[in-house]
Amino acid sequence: MTKVARWGWVITLVTLTGVAGVLAFVLTVGNTPERGFFERHYHWLYWVNVAVAAVLTLVILTAAVRLVVRVRRGRFGSRLLLKLAGIFALVGVVPGVMIYAVSYQFVNRSIETWFDVRLASALEAGLNLGRGTLDAMVADLGTKTRDAADQLADGSMPQLLALERVRDKLGARTVALVGGRGQILLESGGDTSQLTPDRPSETMLSRARGGAPASQLEGLEDEAAALQNGARIRALALLPNTELRLGLGERYLMVVQRVPASMLSNALAVQTANSEYQQRSLERVGLRRMYLGTLTLVLILAVFGALLLAVTLGNQLARPLLMLADGVRQVAQGDLSVRPVLASRDELGGLTRSFADMTGQLADARAQVSRTVAELDAARTHLQTILDNLTAGVLVFDPEGLIETVNPGATRILRLPLSAYVGRPLADVPGLRDFAASLTQRFEQHLGPDPAERDMDRELWQESFELQLDPKQDPLTLLVRGAPLPYGARLLVFDDISEVVSAQRSAAWSEVARRLAHEIKNPLTPIQLSAERMQHKLEAKLEGTDQAMLVRSVATIVNQVQAMKQLVNEFRDYARLPSAQLKPLDLNALVLEVLSLYAEAQEKGRLATQLAPGLPCIKGDASQLRQVIHNLVQNALDAVHERADGRVVVRSSLSVTEAGAPRSVRLHIVDNGPGFAEKVLKRAFEPYVTTKTKGTGLGLAVVKKIADEHGARIALRNLHPASDAGSPPDDGAEQPVIGAQVSLSFSNLAPVTEPGAASAKT
Structure with a gap:
């Protein structure tokens, strides 16, 4: 999974968690809302929805822009991603829009049904009815209290007994005689949980002091306390002073009567229902906007999820293809390094593994070829080194008779730039036309078409040639060896044996000198002695020209004998040069x-x-x-x-x-x-x-x-x-x-x- 896809999933999960939390909170509180909840929290709930929607929209737009850029750049797999994104977006948007439209109408109608006019009128009528009943009970208790005060004023019976009789008659909980400052003078009945009875308020004392009875409903300020402790009606009436005694002051008759529990619960239920209805009526617009905003957010989230799913699945589908495309491009460029593979077990993962295996095999094959080429290069270099250091000349001809290989030894021996004639016949080299013709004739004789003329005794032939390359220099004596090579090529190896021939010639001259010295030196001394003896014997006997001719002839013989002796001595020295004593x-x-x-x-x-x-x-x-x-x-x-x-x-x-x-x-x-x-x-x-x-x-x-x-x-x-x-x-x-x-x-x-x-x- 790529880095972009991981961030997309993280954003999606965070957004879904936040939206789910907001929806759960709204729905939970919406069932039993606190009074004024939507008015107080509408704005931040609204902006939370807007922020989440903006983030999701930004992510969607960013993904769309990246996808468009990839399509324009021609990235491999971008069109596939675009197509998948379109398909998943269509699958996510169309149902989402339909659900959004239905939910929009449902929310509007449901909220409107909550605030029906007849329901509002019924709640108002019930509330008025309850209030009227309670008001009638309060007024009736006040009238009865005033009548009881008038009867109590005649003093015909004890006050305590009179109070008991009034309590029984009115069915009140408490009947008390109250002083002018509101203190309890005498009480009958009362709440046993309190040590001191409740005193009337100054307002009631003021109203009762005017002569009219004062009555009021108490205990309805707190609905929870009213349901737990109940409600009561308190009535206060001025007790007439019929005894005309000074110092008694004002006295009041106070009657406290409980409201029936059934009547109290019904009145409170009607009051609560009416209050909730009015509160919901005030929050109707905000509630409608909240639900509609949440629906819009859910729609955007659905589109975002669809696009994210499209990108993720597209990446999952396109990633192997991208890896294969990149691998093919690198292989085409000569890069046969290890290719990455997908860990998935589907066909695409198997395809990447197969491609990686193929690349590895190609790399091994290329390495083997490289090693073979390196070995061939090493062998060629070794062979070339040998050829370069050979004192003998080496020429290789291709099947057409053109020069293919020349070593430095051939150039040195022939003293001709043979390397400049590679790819040309040997006859083009100046001075070697006759030599080339002789070589061709010798090869044809060795491998001629007539088997009877072939030299089948040896695989190579050997022959000496004498070349006169320069008239000013001595001719070269070459010992040439020729051999056929595969595919019609020919090999020629030759050596300059001029020095060898010269050494052989020197050895031959040494032998000749030795023999000449042996054969000629022995008769020279007798010849010289004989000539000198003849001169000694005949010189005195001859005169004139004969004597001169004798002297001249003997001198000639002696001089020539001395020259012959010198020549023989030189031959002897050359032939019998003693070993050097170093x-x-x-x-x-x-x-x-x-x-x-x-x-x-x-x-x-x-x-x-x-x-x-x-x-x-x-x-x-x-x-x-x-x-x-x-x-x-x-x-x-x-x-x-x-x-x-x-x-x-x-x-x-x-x-x-x-x-x-x-x-x-x-x-x-x-x-x-x-x-x-x-x-x-x-x-x-x-x-x-x-x-x-x-x-x-x-x-x-x-x-x-x-x-x-x-x-x-x-x-x-x-x-x-x-x-x-x-x-x-x-x-x-x-x-x-x-x-x-x-x-x-x-x-x-x-x-x-x-x-x-x-x-x-x-």
């Missing part, structure tokens, strides 16, 4: 030791050092690192040999962590020469790859091999003006080369307190 050493001291061999270049300003002080010791093989430094410095000096301003700088630095702890020691050899060719940068560490007109190309290969033995990283790069100045390069134009840099980074640092560290710094 010991703590000071890199700066080692650099200075090696650079002491290049004193002339340092004096000319072509070689300089920028060594960071206080570097921690590294773990390394001093003899091998000397060879590395020597090779790198010599290569740099050879690169700037033809430049007048050629300069080589050897730098050392320390890389630290965020906490300030040493992380690695770095060595940089920087020159301002022509730099490395683009095709050399990719394969600079392979044997026999060099830019020199003379040389075997094994120098950087040996350096790379020694760096790998020390766990160090080596990197080559060309220096450009924009990148060297710290500004981003211009992608629209090719940047000129202003030099080259070779970097070695040693992360295998020796502990500070390690024994032998000081001796290794020499």
Whole structure:
């Protein structure tokens, strides 16, 4: 039950209680009204009715206005409430008006019948008759008293006996002889309940003193006392003085006679009826208004009750529908929280419970779907994380052959913006048209229409491809694996095996060098000795041009043999590089030791050092690192040999962590020469790859091999003006080369307190 409905019921109960109390009070008092009751209390009774009617009317108007506002706002259920209110109001008003009309006529006619003219005349006649009878009895008793006083005045018998005789004759209750001041001189009979008899009033004494008898009716002032004690007639007559004696004074004869009880009760009944009739006659208008006002109040209360019942029942009927409508709206908005239900056991309550159960099931289903989606998102995120961190390239094609998924590894390997071509075929990517055609052909071969041509041995196929994406760079060697996916999709995974091929090539060259050193070195010494022996034996025997030709030929043989020996020694060093013996050493001291061999270049300003002080010791093989430094410095000096301003700088630095702890020691050899060719940068560490007109190309290969033995990283790069100045390069134009840099980074640092560290710094 809503708050408005509860207040409506409270107001109704209070009003009904008040009206019932007022009606009960009016009806109870109206049966035996106090004299002048309606005249005294009409106004406040009238205003009580008006106040109650005003309160009920205000409540009805307020409810009607609220209902109209709800209808205009289009609130769900307002029209149903309006219809129910109209029906119940019609049911309450029409019978109420009919009952009001009948009651109005009944009250008017009933009240008028109470005040009929004949009844009023009969009551007036009865009252006059009673008064006449009592007046006649009073006058008759006065006359008899005067006669008895005249007879008593002759004094023929004793006064007491005379009084007794008069009492018997008149049938009076009391006969007394009264003095001139009203004192009782002698009494016969009387009221035994009183010690002293009643004395006559001064008025009666005055009237009797004039000679006429005085009589009056007593005991009718209080009707209740008259009915209980009765009424009496008192007569007083002057007793004539016949003895002519002075000093006796005036004497009176007083007779008191009771009024018959039947006559007294009838007279009092007539008097009371007449008094009530006159009182009701005076209150007739107020009484009529009171009853009519009460009927009006009852009619308004009936209408109020009907409207309140309509609103209450309408709310009871519309509340489940409103709850369902609100729940449907919230469900449509995606809110599947717990819905309220009605506690009633009717169909509407069951409907709300069913809707709440359905909403709960939807909430559970959505939660399950959310969990499933979250799991799928987590799995997708996990898969995407794996794809993003894979070094291999991954491409997924949809059934139409369009790119669907690209991981960063594919972009990194191919060095092409593949993500920009998602939703397009691979052939649209510049430089990959032939590669895309080869892939399509390989997939068709793997899943071709002819079963005889299908590769049914494996679910995926694997093949290597060589791509020439940039003419200035070496071609890429890709190991490609393809597999079909459900619904016609295709998966492509590829790796850049260029370095693997280069490593295999280096291993092959190592094997070739080992065999060449073994097969060629042995005959070189006999050849040189034989040539020198021939020169020693024949030089003295020949003259002129023959001798010169012999000397020249032997010199040529010896020089070539020496060159062959140097080549064989380099092959031997590359193929049989001994394992590094790692010991703590000071890199700066080692650099200075090696650079002491290049004193002339340092004096000319072509070689300089920028060594960071206080570097921690590294773990390394001093003899091998000397060879590395020597090779790198010599290569740099050879690169700037033809430049007048050629300069080589050897730098050392320390890389630290965020906490300030040493992380690695770095060595940089920087020159301002022509730099490395683009095709050399990719394969600079392979044997026999060099830019020199003379040389075997094994120098950087040996350096790379020694760096790998020390766990160090080596990197080559060309220096450009924009990148060297710290500004981003211009992608629209090719940047000129202003030099080259070779970097070695040693992360295998020796502990500070390690024994032998000081001796290794020499």
